[in-house]
Amino acid sequence: MDVKSKPTCRLVKPHHTYGGKQGLNYFEGIAAETVGSTGICMHILTIPPGARAKAHMHEAHETAIYMLSGEAHTWYGEGLKDHIVVHAGELFYIPPGVPHLPANLSNTPCTAIIARTDPNEQESVVLLPELDAVVP
Template identity: 75%
Template sequence: MTVQSKPTCRLVRPDSSYYGKQGFSYLAGIAAETVGSSGICMHLLTIPPGGRAKAHMHESHETAIYVLSGETHTWYGDNLEHHVVVKAGDLFYIPAGVPHLPANLSDKPASAVIARTDPNEQESVVLLPHLDALVR
């Protein structure tokens, strides 16, 4: 007979990072890989001045972002036809399957907490290189 261990709380101190398909370096946080989560991941991201992601979408998970400092520009939609500026203190939601491209156009870093409904954060990332040239 196999005894299943009971899930327990876990403390994560983000002291390591990983490079995401989107083109940014993330501080590792809550994920299936770090704590065994089954329905959520949460990471910290700092976009350097002039930093820009690759156009992408998260095929099967939603994203919620809370900007801690700075501001970012995000283009979104099937052809990145929509634009929003997300500033410190703002919350921003991206539904599953929506193409988007965030960028930091300022001369200061922008930091955010990012939570997604997929515990394996990179699993449903789909790069959309045909959209990259639409944002200059």
Template identity: 65%
Template sequence: MSSSTYPQCKTIRPSETYDGKQGFSYIEGISAESVGSTGIAMMLLTIPPGARAKAHFHESHETAIYIVAGEATTYFGEKLEHVQVQRAGDMFYIPAGVPHVPVNTGTVPCTAVIARTDPNEQESVVLTPDLDGLVP
């Protein structure tokens, strides 16, 4: 097979941001839209101190998160009844279909690399406004 028949590798130097349904601005990364990926999306997120996402889940897609700096508190579960804190150096997994709300309860920004098994990134986001009031 000649090298011209192989898909091309691509480098992204993120510079653009986009607003996600969850209420955060993300730094563009790997997606179907940016590189033609078919099974994964990866982006960078910085959550300012005191900021939180809207309650949501990702329909049929898993999420993996690596916390680069700061920390976040994530509420998750059917009624957001579970709580875990993720700190710099932690990896966090969210199964498909699990409602969740990340919150930066700290005093410094929380920066994370996020990867999802949804190459279109925002396509599988389902907002759950009925759960928003359950997070302090």
């Protein structure tokens, strides 16, 4: 698909997945690479039971999450000292530069829609390996 052509509406069917730097697989969605977006990306993420992301932050963009099903535990903030459980039907906001690590501690998958203000999904992802061991 030529995403550099004249701007127009585009339909994306999330059939393909890609491995994110965070260690999870995302369903391909709205991004600069797929539709030529310039200020937003939106993907679907399913975290399998017992799986978790690598500790990371997005240094230059905001993240908005809508939990479709299940629940995700997220540790965030300095030293990942803060913790929240995001349940189906809830929204969660992550500002730029805030370290975080989501995990699915349940026996069923959890699925979320994730939107970010960076159209390039992986551009401002910064892995924080020194924080991975903070969360068991």
